[in-house]
Amino acid sequence: MANEQVDPEHQSAGAWAKKYYFATRVVMEAVLRPYDIGPTQWYVMHQLMTLGPTSQRDLARMLQIERATLTGVVAALVRKGLVEQNPDATDQRQKVLTATPAGAALWQELPDPIALILETAFDGVAQADIDTTARVLREATGKLTSLFPKGKES
Amino acid sequence: MANEQVDPEHQSAGAWAKKYYFATRVVMEAVLRPYDIGPTQWYVMHQLMTLGPTSQRDLARMLQIERATLTGVVAALVRKGLVEQNPDATDQRQKVLTATPAGAALWQELPDPIALILETAFDGVAQADIDTTARVLREATGKLTSLFPKGKES
DNA sequence: CTATATTTGCTAGGTGGCTAACGAACAGGT
DNA sequence: ACCTGTTCGTTAGCCACCTAGCAAATATAG
Incomplete structure:
Protein backbone atom coordinates (compact mmCIF):
# COMPACT_ATOMS: atom_id res chain seq x y z
CA MET A 1 0.00 0.00 0.00
CA ALA A 121 -20.96 17.53 22.98
CA PHE A 122 -20.63 19.93 25.89
CA ASP A 123 -20.32 17.45 28.73
CA GLY A 124 -17.56 18.59 31.04
CA VAL A 125 -17.09 21.95 29.32
CA ALA A 126 -17.23 25.00 31.56
CA GLN A 127 -20.48 26.91 31.24
CA ALA A 128 -18.55 30.15 30.72
CA ASP A 129 -16.79 28.65 27.71
CA ILE A 130 -20.07 27.45 26.29
CA ASP A 131 -21.53 30.91 26.66
CA THR A 132 -18.51 32.45 24.99
CA THR A 133 -18.74 30.01 22.11
CA ALA A 134 -22.43 30.66 21.62
CA ARG A 135 -21.90 34.40 21.66
CA VAL A 136 -18.95 34.35 19.24
CA LEU A 137 -20.79 32.12 16.80
CA ARG A 138 -23.95 34.18 16.98
CA GLU A 139 -22.01 37.38 16.32
CA ALA A 140 -20.02 35.80 13.50
CA THR A 141 -22.99 34.43 11.64
CA GLY A 142 -24.85 37.66 12.25
CA LYS A 143 -22.11 39.65 10.58
CA LEU A 144 -21.77 37.21 7.70
CA THR A 145 -25.48 36.95 6.94
CA SER A 146 -25.95 40.70 7.10
CA LEU A 147 -22.94 41.46 4.90
CA PHE A 148 -23.75 38.66 2.46
CA PRO A 149 -27.53 38.42 2.40
CA LYS A 150 -29.18 35.45 0.79
CA GLY A 151 -30.26 33.41 3.77
CA LYS A 152 -33.15 35.89 3.83
CA GLU A 153 -32.35 37.10 7.31
CA SER A 154 -32.66 35.42 10.65
CA MET B 1 -51.90 40.19 5.29
CA ALA B 121 -16.68 37.02 11.01
CA PHE B 122 -14.17 37.51 13.82
CA ASP B 123 -13.32 41.14 13.30
CA GLY B 124 -13.26 42.87 16.67
CA VAL B 125 -13.58 39.66 18.66
CA ALA B 126 -10.97 39.09 21.35
CA GLN B 127 -8.37 36.52 20.38
CA ALA B 128 -8.93 34.68 23.66
CA ASP B 129 -12.60 34.24 22.81
CA ILE B 130 -11.75 32.99 19.35
CA ASP B 131 -9.37 30.44 20.85
CA THR B 132 -12.00 29.32 23.33
CA THR B 133 -14.56 28.93 20.57
CA ALA B 134 -12.19 26.93 18.41
CA ARG B 135 -11.28 24.66 21.30
CA VAL B 136 -14.87 24.05 22.39
CA LEU B 137 -16.00 23.27 18.87
CA ARG B 138 -13.07 20.96 18.24
CA GLU B 139 -13.75 19.07 21.44
CA ALA B 140 -17.48 18.89 20.76
CA THR B 141 -17.14 17.55 17.23
CA GLY B 142 -14.43 15.20 18.39
CA LYS B 143 -16.71 13.68 20.99
CA LEU B 144 -19.65 13.48 18.62
CA THR B 145 -17.77 11.90 15.74
CA SER B 146 -16.10 9.36 18.00
CA LEU B 147 -19.31 8.40 19.80
CA PHE B 148 -21.34 8.33 16.60
CA PRO B 149 -18.94 7.15 13.90
CA LYS B 150 -19.92 7.38 10.29
CA GLY B 151 -17.87 10.33 9.10
CA LYS B 152 -15.12 7.69 8.96
CA GLU B 153 -12.88 9.52 11.40
CA SER B 154 -11.07 12.81 11.20
C1' DC C 1 -67.63 45.88 -7.21
C1' DT C 2 -63.83 45.25 -10.01
C1' DA C 3 -59.05 45.01 -11.15
C1' DT C 4 -54.63 44.20 -9.49
C1' DA C 5 -51.25 42.40 -6.28
C1' DT C 6 -49.94 39.15 -2.82
C1' DT C 7 -49.79 34.77 -0.58
C1' DT C 8 -50.25 29.52 -0.20
C1' DG C 9 -49.02 25.11 -1.45
C1' DC C 10 -47.80 22.43 -5.43
C1' DT C 11 -45.05 20.62 -9.48
C1' DA C 12 -40.94 20.40 -12.25
C1' DG C 13 -36.26 20.60 -12.68
C1' DG C 14 -31.45 21.54 -10.92
C1' DT C 15 -27.44 20.92 -7.62
C1' DG C 16 -24.10 18.89 -4.60
C1' DG C 17 -23.26 15.60 -1.78
C1' DC C 18 -23.73 10.47 -0.77
C1' DT C 19 -23.58 4.96 -1.33
C1' DA C 20 -23.16 0.81 -4.18
C1' DA C 21 -21.10 -1.67 -7.59
C1' DC C 22 -17.84 -2.13 -11.30
C1' DG C 23 -13.31 -3.02 -14.23
C1' DA C 24 -8.56 -2.12 -14.23
C1' DA C 25 -4.28 -2.03 -11.77
C1' DC C 26 -1.55 -3.35 -8.04
C1' DA C 27 0.33 -6.31 -3.72
C1' DG C 28 1.24 -10.52 -1.32
C1' DG C 29 1.30 -15.31 -0.35
C1' DT C 30 1.76 -19.93 -2.00
C1' DA D 1 3.02 -18.07 -12.28
C1' DC D 2 -1.24 -17.94 -10.18
C1' DC D 3 -5.03 -16.79 -6.99
C1' DT D 4 -6.82 -13.60 -3.62
C1' DG D 5 -7.64 -9.34 -1.78
C1' DT D 6 -7.18 -4.31 -1.96
C1' DT D 7 -7.23 0.25 -4.06
C1' DC D 8 -8.15 3.75 -7.88
C1' DG D 9 -11.32 6.23 -10.57
C1' DT D 10 -15.74 5.80 -12.79
C1' DT D 11 -20.72 5.18 -13.42
C1' DA D 12 -25.48 4.95 -11.85
C1' DG D 13 -28.86 6.10 -8.82
C1' DC D 14 -30.59 8.24 -4.34
C1' DC D 15 -31.64 12.10 -1.13
C1' DA D 16 -32.37 16.67 0.77
C1' DC D 17 -32.46 20.88 -0.33
C1' DC D 18 -32.98 24.70 -3.63
C1' DT D 19 -35.28 28.01 -7.46
C1' DA D 20 -38.83 29.03 -10.95
C1' DG D 21 -43.27 29.16 -12.21
C1' DC D 22 -48.25 27.81 -11.56
C1' DA D 23 -53.43 28.03 -10.09
C1' DA D 24 -56.36 29.07 -6.51
C1' DA D 25 -57.57 31.97 -2.63
C1' DT D 26 -57.18 36.22 -0.39
C1' DA D 27 -56.17 41.26 0.28
C1' DT D 28 -56.18 45.90 -1.30
C1' DA D 29 -56.73 50.18 -4.31
C1' DG D 30 -59.87 52.70 -7.11
Whole structure:
Protein backbone atom coordinates (compact mmCIF):
# COMPACT_ATOMS: atom_id res chain seq x y z
CA MET A 1 0.00 0.00 0.00
CA ALA A 2 1.12 3.55 -0.64
CA ASN A 3 1.19 6.12 2.17
CA GLU A 4 -1.85 5.14 4.15
CA GLN A 5 -2.29 8.31 6.16
CA VAL A 6 -2.45 11.85 4.87
CA ASP A 7 -0.55 14.58 6.63
CA PRO A 8 -3.21 16.22 8.82
CA GLU A 9 -1.30 19.45 8.40
CA HIS A 10 -2.66 19.56 4.90
CA GLN A 11 -6.24 18.94 5.82
CA SER A 12 -8.43 21.57 4.27
CA ALA A 13 -10.17 24.18 6.36
CA GLY A 14 -13.30 23.18 4.49
CA ALA A 15 -13.22 19.79 6.09
CA TRP A 16 -13.58 21.41 9.49
CA ALA A 17 -16.36 23.76 8.53
CA LYS A 18 -18.18 20.76 7.17
CA LYS A 19 -17.70 18.66 10.28
CA TYR A 20 -19.07 21.35 12.56
CA TYR A 21 -22.37 21.24 10.78
CA PHE A 22 -22.66 17.65 9.72
CA ALA A 23 -21.82 16.26 13.14
CA THR A 24 -25.31 17.17 14.33
CA ARG A 25 -26.94 15.80 11.19
CA VAL A 26 -25.07 12.53 11.43
CA VAL A 27 -25.98 12.11 15.08
CA MET A 28 -29.62 12.93 14.46
CA GLU A 29 -29.81 10.45 11.62
CA ALA A 30 -28.13 7.77 13.70
CA VAL A 31 -30.39 8.33 16.69
CA LEU A 32 -33.59 8.53 14.68
CA ARG A 33 -32.87 5.78 12.17
CA PRO A 34 -34.59 3.04 14.21
CA TYR A 35 -37.79 5.08 14.08
CA ASP A 36 -37.59 5.78 10.36
CA ILE A 37 -37.69 9.53 10.94
CA GLY A 38 -35.35 12.02 9.28
CA PRO A 39 -33.94 15.12 10.96
CA THR A 40 -36.24 17.49 9.11
CA GLN A 41 -39.22 15.29 9.80
CA TRP A 42 -38.27 15.34 13.47
CA TYR A 43 -38.18 19.11 13.49
CA VAL A 44 -41.64 19.23 11.96
CA MET A 45 -43.02 16.82 14.55
CA HIS A 46 -41.28 18.80 17.28
CA GLN A 47 -42.99 22.01 16.22
CA LEU A 48 -46.35 20.33 15.88
CA MET A 49 -46.14 18.74 19.31
CA THR A 50 -44.95 21.85 21.12
CA LEU A 51 -47.03 24.42 19.26
CA GLY A 52 -50.05 22.39 18.25
CA PRO A 53 -51.63 22.58 14.79
CA THR A 54 -49.68 24.87 12.48
CA SER A 55 -49.91 25.94 8.85
CA GLN A 56 -47.20 24.90 6.41
CA ARG A 57 -46.44 28.55 5.85
CA ASP A 58 -45.54 29.08 9.50
CA LEU A 59 -43.64 25.83 9.71
CA ALA A 60 -41.51 26.73 6.73
CA ARG A 61 -40.64 30.07 8.33
CA MET A 62 -39.85 28.60 11.71
CA LEU A 63 -37.71 25.82 10.31
CA GLN A 64 -36.12 28.16 7.77
CA ILE A 65 -36.72 25.85 4.87
CA GLU A 66 -38.56 26.49 1.62
CA ARG A 67 -42.25 25.74 1.31
CA ALA A 68 -41.43 23.50 -1.61
CA THR A 69 -39.08 21.48 0.55
CA LEU A 70 -41.64 21.25 3.30
CA THR A 71 -44.19 19.89 0.83
CA GLY A 72 -42.09 16.80 0.35
CA VAL A 73 -41.34 16.32 4.04
CA VAL A 74 -44.99 16.67 4.96
CA ALA A 75 -46.00 14.24 2.23
CA ALA A 76 -43.72 11.64 3.82
CA LEU A 77 -45.21 12.20 7.26
CA VAL A 78 -48.75 12.01 5.89
CA ARG A 79 -47.88 8.80 4.07
CA LYS A 80 -46.76 7.29 7.37
CA GLY A 81 -49.98 8.42 9.04
CA LEU A 82 -48.23 10.61 11.60
CA VAL A 83 -49.67 13.92 10.45
CA GLU A 84 -52.95 15.19 9.03
CA GLN A 85 -53.50 18.00 6.54
CA ASN A 86 -56.73 19.96 6.96
CA PRO A 87 -57.78 23.14 5.20
CA ASP A 88 -57.81 26.19 7.42
CA ALA A 89 -61.28 27.35 8.50
CA THR A 90 -60.84 30.99 7.59
CA ASP A 91 -58.22 30.86 4.82
CA GLN A 92 -58.91 28.22 2.21
CA ARG A 93 -55.38 28.44 0.85
CA GLN A 94 -53.72 27.31 4.04
CA LYS A 95 -53.42 23.72 5.12
CA VAL A 96 -53.16 23.22 8.84
CA LEU A 97 -51.01 20.32 9.98
CA THR A 98 -51.97 18.28 13.02
CA ALA A 99 -50.30 15.29 14.58
CA THR A 100 -52.51 12.22 14.40
CA PRO A 101 -52.96 10.01 17.47
CA ALA A 102 -50.42 7.65 15.92
CA GLY A 103 -48.02 10.56 15.48
CA ALA A 104 -48.46 11.68 19.07
CA ALA A 105 -47.95 8.13 20.27
CA LEU A 106 -44.74 7.73 18.31
CA TRP A 107 -43.53 11.08 19.58
CA GLN A 108 -43.65 9.82 23.13
CA GLU A 109 -41.16 7.09 22.25
CA LEU A 110 -38.77 9.28 20.32
CA PRO A 111 -35.55 10.40 21.99
CA ASP A 112 -34.73 14.09 21.80
CA PRO A 113 -31.65 14.10 19.56
CA ILE A 114 -30.93 17.79 20.11
CA ALA A 115 -30.80 17.39 23.88
CA LEU A 116 -28.63 14.33 23.42
CA ILE A 117 -26.25 16.20 21.16
CA LEU A 118 -25.91 19.10 23.56
CA GLU A 119 -25.30 16.81 26.50
CA THR A 120 -22.61 14.70 24.88
CA ALA A 121 -20.96 17.53 22.98
CA PHE A 122 -20.63 19.93 25.89
CA ASP A 123 -20.32 17.45 28.73
CA GLY A 124 -17.56 18.59 31.04
CA VAL A 125 -17.09 21.95 29.32
CA ALA A 126 -17.23 25.00 31.56
CA GLN A 127 -20.48 26.91 31.24
CA ALA A 128 -18.55 30.15 30.72
CA ASP A 129 -16.79 28.65 27.71
CA ILE A 130 -20.07 27.45 26.29
CA ASP A 131 -21.53 30.91 26.66
CA THR A 132 -18.51 32.45 24.99
CA THR A 133 -18.74 30.01 22.11
CA ALA A 134 -22.43 30.66 21.62
CA ARG A 135 -21.90 34.40 21.66
CA VAL A 136 -18.95 34.35 19.24
CA LEU A 137 -20.79 32.12 16.80
CA ARG A 138 -23.95 34.18 16.98
CA GLU A 139 -22.01 37.38 16.32
CA ALA A 140 -20.02 35.80 13.50
CA THR A 141 -22.99 34.43 11.64
CA GLY A 142 -24.85 37.66 12.25
CA LYS A 143 -22.11 39.65 10.58
CA LEU A 144 -21.77 37.21 7.70
CA THR A 145 -25.48 36.95 6.94
CA SER A 146 -25.95 40.70 7.10
CA LEU A 147 -22.94 41.46 4.90
CA PHE A 148 -23.75 38.66 2.46
CA PRO A 149 -27.53 38.42 2.40
CA LYS A 150 -29.18 35.45 0.79
CA GLY A 151 -30.26 33.41 3.77
CA LYS A 152 -33.15 35.89 3.83
CA GLU A 153 -32.35 37.10 7.31
CA SER A 154 -32.66 35.42 10.65
CA MET B 1 -51.90 40.19 5.29
CA ALA B 2 -51.88 37.75 8.18
CA ASN B 3 -49.22 37.88 10.88
CA GLU B 4 -46.17 38.79 8.88
CA GLN B 5 -43.49 37.91 11.40
CA VAL B 6 -43.05 34.66 13.29
CA ASP B 7 -42.27 34.70 16.96
CA PRO B 8 -38.50 34.24 17.07
CA GLU B 9 -38.97 32.46 20.37
CA HIS B 10 -40.34 29.57 18.37
CA GLN B 11 -37.54 29.41 15.88
CA SER B 12 -36.19 25.92 15.66
CA ALA B 13 -32.80 24.99 17.00
CA GLY B 14 -32.25 23.40 13.62
CA ALA B 15 -32.32 26.79 11.99
CA TRP B 16 -29.30 27.80 14.04
CA ALA B 17 -27.30 24.67 13.46
CA LYS B 18 -27.91 25.16 9.78
CA LYS B 19 -26.85 28.80 9.75
CA TYR B 20 -23.56 28.08 11.43
CA TYR B 21 -22.53 25.85 8.59
CA PHE B 22 -24.20 27.44 5.63
CA ALA B 23 -22.96 30.92 6.40
CA THR B 24 -19.53 29.98 5.06
CA ARG B 25 -20.98 28.19 2.04
CA VAL B 26 -23.18 31.14 1.16
CA VAL B 27 -20.30 33.59 1.46
CA MET B 28 -17.98 31.41 -0.59
CA GLU B 29 -20.55 31.05 -3.33
CA ALA B 30 -21.22 34.77 -3.34
CA VAL B 31 -17.53 35.68 -3.47
CA LEU B 32 -16.63 33.12 -6.10
CA ARG B 33 -19.69 33.46 -8.32
CA PRO B 34 -18.10 36.07 -10.64
CA TYR B 35 -15.35 33.58 -11.41
CA ASP B 36 -17.69 30.66 -12.03
CA ILE B 37 -15.97 28.57 -9.35
CA GLY B 38 -17.83 26.62 -6.69
CA PRO B 39 -16.64 26.17 -3.10
CA THR B 40 -15.50 22.61 -3.62
CA GLN B 41 -13.79 23.51 -6.86
CA TRP B 42 -11.99 26.28 -4.99
CA TYR B 43 -10.75 23.84 -2.37
CA VAL B 44 -9.39 21.58 -5.08
CA MET B 45 -7.57 24.45 -6.76
CA HIS B 46 -6.28 25.59 -3.37
CA GLN B 47 -4.76 22.20 -2.67
CA LEU B 48 -3.26 21.93 -6.14
CA MET B 49 -1.68 25.38 -5.95
CA THR B 50 -0.27 24.95 -2.45
CA LEU B 51 0.78 21.31 -2.70
CA GLY B 52 1.48 20.92 -6.39
CA PRO B 53 0.31 17.93 -8.44
CA THR B 54 -1.74 15.53 -6.33
CA SER B 55 -3.62 12.30 -6.95
CA GLN B 56 -7.40 12.27 -6.69
CA ARG B 57 -7.10 9.75 -3.91
CA ASP B 58 -5.10 12.16 -1.75
CA LEU B 59 -7.32 15.08 -2.65
CA ALA B 60 -10.43 13.21 -1.60
CA ARG B 61 -8.84 12.39 1.76
CA MET B 62 -7.63 15.90 2.38
CA LEU B 63 -10.95 17.49 1.43
CA GLN B 64 -12.90 14.79 3.24
CA ILE B 65 -15.16 14.11 0.31
CA GLU B 66 -15.83 10.87 -1.51
CA ARG B 67 -13.80 9.92 -4.55
CA ALA B 68 -17.05 9.69 -6.47
CA THR B 69 -17.89 13.27 -5.60
CA LEU B 70 -14.42 14.42 -6.55
CA THR B 71 -14.80 12.79 -9.96
CA GLY B 72 -17.57 15.19 -10.82
CA VAL B 73 -15.79 18.25 -9.45
CA VAL B 74 -12.61 17.41 -11.32
CA ALA B 75 -14.56 16.82 -14.52
CA ALA B 76 -15.91 20.37 -14.26
CA LEU B 77 -12.43 21.81 -13.74
CA VAL B 78 -11.01 19.83 -16.64
CA ARG B 79 -13.87 20.98 -18.85
CA LYS B 80 -12.95 24.58 -18.04
CA GLY B 81 -9.32 23.87 -18.84
CA LEU B 82 -8.09 24.76 -15.35
CA VAL B 83 -6.74 21.34 -14.44
CA GLU B 84 -5.05 18.42 -16.20
CA GLN B 85 -5.38 14.72 -15.48
CA ASN B 86 -2.29 12.60 -16.13
CA PRO B 87 -1.71 8.97 -15.23
CA ASP B 88 0.81 8.46 -12.46
CA ALA B 89 4.21 7.22 -13.57
CA THR B 90 4.51 4.35 -11.10
CA ASP B 91 0.88 3.46 -10.43
CA GLN B 92 -1.26 3.26 -13.52
CA ARG B 93 -4.45 3.38 -11.49
CA GLN B 94 -3.82 6.82 -10.11
CA LYS B 95 -4.48 10.02 -12.00
CA VAL B 96 -2.38 12.97 -10.95
CA LEU B 97 -4.02 16.37 -11.13
CA THR B 98 -2.04 19.43 -12.16
CA ALA B 99 -3.15 23.00 -12.57
CA THR B 100 -2.82 24.17 -16.15
CA PRO B 101 -1.22 27.55 -16.94
CA ALA B 102 -4.75 28.88 -17.38
CA GLY B 103 -5.68 27.49 -13.99
CA ALA B 104 -2.65 29.04 -12.33
CA ALA B 105 -3.39 32.36 -14.00
CA LEU B 106 -6.99 32.36 -12.81
CA TRP B 107 -5.85 31.44 -9.33
CA GLN B 108 -3.86 34.65 -9.11
CA GLU B 109 -7.04 36.66 -9.59
CA LEU B 110 -9.18 34.72 -7.16
CA PRO B 111 -9.89 36.17 -3.74
CA ASP B 112 -9.34 33.89 -0.76
CA PRO B 113 -12.88 33.40 0.54
CA ILE B 114 -11.76 31.60 3.69
CA ALA B 115 -9.49 34.46 4.74
CA LEU B 116 -12.29 36.88 3.96
CA ILE B 117 -14.76 34.92 6.05
CA LEU B 118 -12.43 34.74 9.02
CA GLU B 119 -11.67 38.44 8.84
CA THR B 120 -15.25 39.63 8.65
CA ALA B 121 -16.68 37.02 11.01
CA PHE B 122 -14.17 37.51 13.82
CA ASP B 123 -13.32 41.14 13.30
CA GLY B 124 -13.26 42.87 16.67
CA VAL B 125 -13.58 39.66 18.66
CA ALA B 126 -10.97 39.09 21.35
CA GLN B 127 -8.37 36.52 20.38
CA ALA B 128 -8.93 34.68 23.66
CA ASP B 129 -12.60 34.24 22.81
CA ILE B 130 -11.75 32.99 19.35
CA ASP B 131 -9.37 30.44 20.85
CA THR B 132 -12.00 29.32 23.33
CA THR B 133 -14.56 28.93 20.57
CA ALA B 134 -12.19 26.93 18.41
CA ARG B 135 -11.28 24.66 21.30
CA VAL B 136 -14.87 24.05 22.39
CA LEU B 137 -16.00 23.27 18.87
CA ARG B 138 -13.07 20.96 18.24
CA GLU B 139 -13.75 19.07 21.44
CA ALA B 140 -17.48 18.89 20.76
CA THR B 141 -17.14 17.55 17.23
CA GLY B 142 -14.43 15.20 18.39
CA LYS B 143 -16.71 13.68 20.99
CA LEU B 144 -19.65 13.48 18.62
CA THR B 145 -17.77 11.90 15.74
CA SER B 146 -16.10 9.36 18.00
CA LEU B 147 -19.31 8.40 19.80
CA PHE B 148 -21.34 8.33 16.60
CA PRO B 149 -18.94 7.15 13.90
CA LYS B 150 -19.92 7.38 10.29
CA GLY B 151 -17.87 10.33 9.10
CA LYS B 152 -15.12 7.69 8.96
CA GLU B 153 -12.88 9.52 11.40
CA SER B 154 -11.07 12.81 11.20
C1' DC C 1 -67.63 45.88 -7.21
C1' DT C 2 -63.83 45.25 -10.01
C1' DA C 3 -59.05 45.01 -11.15
C1' DT C 4 -54.63 44.20 -9.49
C1' DA C 5 -51.25 42.40 -6.28
C1' DT C 6 -49.94 39.15 -2.82
C1' DT C 7 -49.79 34.77 -0.58
C1' DT C 8 -50.25 29.52 -0.20
C1' DG C 9 -49.02 25.11 -1.45
C1' DC C 10 -47.80 22.43 -5.43
C1' DT C 11 -45.05 20.62 -9.48
C1' DA C 12 -40.94 20.40 -12.25
C1' DG C 13 -36.26 20.60 -12.68
C1' DG C 14 -31.45 21.54 -10.92
C1' DT C 15 -27.44 20.92 -7.62
C1' DG C 16 -24.10 18.89 -4.60
C1' DG C 17 -23.26 15.60 -1.78
C1' DC C 18 -23.73 10.47 -0.77
C1' DT C 19 -23.58 4.96 -1.33
C1' DA C 20 -23.16 0.81 -4.18
C1' DA C 21 -21.10 -1.67 -7.59
C1' DC C 22 -17.84 -2.13 -11.30
C1' DG C 23 -13.31 -3.02 -14.23
C1' DA C 24 -8.56 -2.12 -14.23
C1' DA C 25 -4.28 -2.03 -11.77
C1' DC C 26 -1.55 -3.35 -8.04
C1' DA C 27 0.33 -6.31 -3.72
C1' DG C 28 1.24 -10.52 -1.32
C1' DG C 29 1.30 -15.31 -0.35
C1' DT C 30 1.76 -19.93 -2.00
C1' DA D 1 3.02 -18.07 -12.28
C1' DC D 2 -1.24 -17.94 -10.18
C1' DC D 3 -5.03 -16.79 -6.99
C1' DT D 4 -6.82 -13.60 -3.62
C1' DG D 5 -7.64 -9.34 -1.78
C1' DT D 6 -7.18 -4.31 -1.96
C1' DT D 7 -7.23 0.25 -4.06
C1' DC D 8 -8.15 3.75 -7.88
C1' DG D 9 -11.32 6.23 -10.57
C1' DT D 10 -15.74 5.80 -12.79
C1' DT D 11 -20.72 5.18 -13.42
C1' DA D 12 -25.48 4.95 -11.85
C1' DG D 13 -28.86 6.10 -8.82
C1' DC D 14 -30.59 8.24 -4.34
C1' DC D 15 -31.64 12.10 -1.13
C1' DA D 16 -32.37 16.67 0.77
C1' DC D 17 -32.46 20.88 -0.33
C1' DC D 18 -32.98 24.70 -3.63
C1' DT D 19 -35.28 28.01 -7.46
C1' DA D 20 -38.83 29.03 -10.95
C1' DG D 21 -43.27 29.16 -12.21
C1' DC D 22 -48.25 27.81 -11.56
C1' DA D 23 -53.43 28.03 -10.09
C1' DA D 24 -56.36 29.07 -6.51
C1' DA D 25 -57.57 31.97 -2.63
C1' DT D 26 -57.18 36.22 -0.39
C1' DA D 27 -56.17 41.26 0.28
C1' DT D 28 -56.18 45.90 -1.30
C1' DA D 29 -56.73 50.18 -4.31
C1' DG D 30 -59.87 52.70 -7.11
